[in-house]
């Protein structure tokens with residue numbers, strides 16, 4: 317009886333609190349809406365350029381505004397306002413008297429939902445500002461064995477990237493990782509200015525580490541981009557997973573980003589999040605409204621604007637990029653208003669991402685000559701590397717069932733979701749703060765037993781992260797959700813996503829059409845190199861060993877979509893074909909390498925990110941990495957924007973050494 321009374325009292329108390337919260341919410345929501353509707357000082361093509369009066373095919377330097385004209389002329393034009401582009405444009409516009417134009421296809425798209433970490437990460441939600449499209453057929457589609465449609469097969473390979481000011485940093489999972497040995501590998505391959513010691517100052521420059529992370533050595537404290545060590549709302553699988561990792565031989569690592577020791581082991585992730593628990597994207601960090609307003613005499617952010625084509629001028633030293641043809645992203649409005657031209661007095665810098673940048677280069681006649689001719693594009697510069705060497709961190713997951721509230725699937729229940737969103741709004745805490753990945757595991761495949769998946773990574777404690785030999789080739793992301801197959805109603809899901817951190821395979825990006833609104837044809841080339849199969853096989857064994865250990869420690873995991881530890885090669889291949897997926901880390905399609913190539917293929921940009929054989933044109937985004945880094949790419953992309961800004965300022969005498 318007493319128990320019943322206590323239960324009904326606490327229920328009544330809970331309802332009373334909920335009622336109080338709801339009352340606050342009604343007061344609070346209009347305020348939130350007011351904040352999100354605050355006008356951003358964005359511009360449109362007609363505000364920044366002059367109308368194009370002739371056919372686009374015939375446009376030349378004569379059709380651009382004159383260098384001394386008052387309108388339509390900029391010192392630098394940045395094409396693509398994404399992760400790298402926002403950082404770059406923000407830094408370039410620091411110099412008084414220098415005019416910078418940032419062009420972005422997507423909208424500003426800033427509202428309450430776009431700032432909530434977990435909600436903004438869900439790119440499948442309605443109105444999430446992204447492109448989603450299927451790659452060209454790959455071995456995965458052919459072998460999809462019964463999967464298909466929405467819940468697997470092709471859908472798992474659907475490519476995604478941000479289409480919004482801030483680019484993919486507005487929709488990603490916010491993990492902050494830098495890499496170490498891969499930069500040294502670049503230096504050894506002859507890339508001047510790209511050793512770890514060269515890039516490290518730019519990681520520090522961009523970053524403002526908050527809370528406990530700021531006390532760790534090796535983090536920036538005065539940059540514009542806010543980062544935090546994540547550890548706020550941990551799902552119940554966290555402890556069993558860390559403990560299982562330690563039991564199978566993976567030591568706990570305090571800082572996955574520390575350059576001193578190879579990150580072989582399990583560790584908490586760092587995230588790009590501000591002190592109020594909001595996503596901190598390249599948009600909110602580098603081009604917030606206040607900064608753009610403060611620099612309005614020299615900095616324009618032009619959103620919902622499509623860069624269609626680069627305009628070149630013939631010079632004695634070769635073609636020079638002098639401007640761009642742009643139009644409204646909305647087709648109807650574009651028809652009404654027509655096209656516009658903008659002129660760059662100094663440089664055009666492409667930051668369209670690993671898909672957008674090679675697409676715009678090819679549309680403008682810079683790329684493999686034979687292919688461009690086939691497409692009817694006039695060749696400006698034959699550069700075979702443009703669009704080649706597309707890489708991604710391909711992965712495959714094993715999946716388990718868990719109690720519902722142990723996984724993100726609990727949010728499919730309205731009551732649970734409302735309770736947590738209230739918690740987030742009122743206290744900036746709870747499950748909505750969580751990144752989808754809360755811990756990560758990195759190791760070398762050579763440390764994993766092919767028999768039982770146990771790992772000898774702890775023997776390598778003390779190995780330097782700066783040694784290129786020590787770059788991990790396997791990452792395992794424990795994710796409290798069913799990744800490919802949804803759990804049955806009332807149950808939760810848990811997946812180990814096993815990822816090739818340094819894949820050998822690569823594909824390519826090529827124009828599917830000369831219409832810039834069409835996505836280009838992308839072949840991810842996954843697992844086309846046999847060496848990747850060997851790595852994914854042992855990586856999956858480590859995932860199975862981890863799950864086995866969690867179970868034997870008493871954690872309630874039930875098999876949902878797994879393979880036996882002793883599966884033979886064919887069984888593993890069939891499983892990977894079913895469970896394989898992209899992790900959206902597209903890279904290396906405008907590689908930094910000599911034009912004639914290095915051991916991995918032809919290059920597109922030099923060590924200063926200048927496009928080979930073209931003046932006044934650089935690329936700065938995820939496309940420039942000579943090969944994919946072993947880490948998640950957003951922090952390296954921000955670093956590239958920061959570093960490129962200094963390279964440009966130095967070359968124009970705006971910054972002394």
Ligand SMILES: Cc1cc2nc3c(=O)[nH]c(=O)nc-3n(C[C@H](O)[C@H](O)[C@H](O)COP(=O)(O)OP(=O)(O)OC[C@H]3O[C@@H](n4cnc5c(N)ncnc54)[C@H](O)[C@@H]3O)c2cc1C
Pocket residue numbers: 395396397398399400401419420421422439476477478479480481482483484485487488489490491492493621622623624667668669670672673676832899900901902937938939947948949950951953
């Ligand atoms: C779902 C998802 C989750 C991810 N999670 C993580 C993570 O947790 N941690 C991490 O480090 N990385 C993560 N990544 C990867 C990382 O976010 C990207 O690699 C990185 O942000 C890419 O930056 P970028 O500057 O190269 O391109 P983007 O940020 O994609 O920017 C390119 C911009 O250019 C614009 N653009 C392209 N073409 C044109 C044109 N012709 N005219 C005008 N504008 C144009 C696009 O609209 C876009 O806004 C994730 C990616 C995805 C998709």
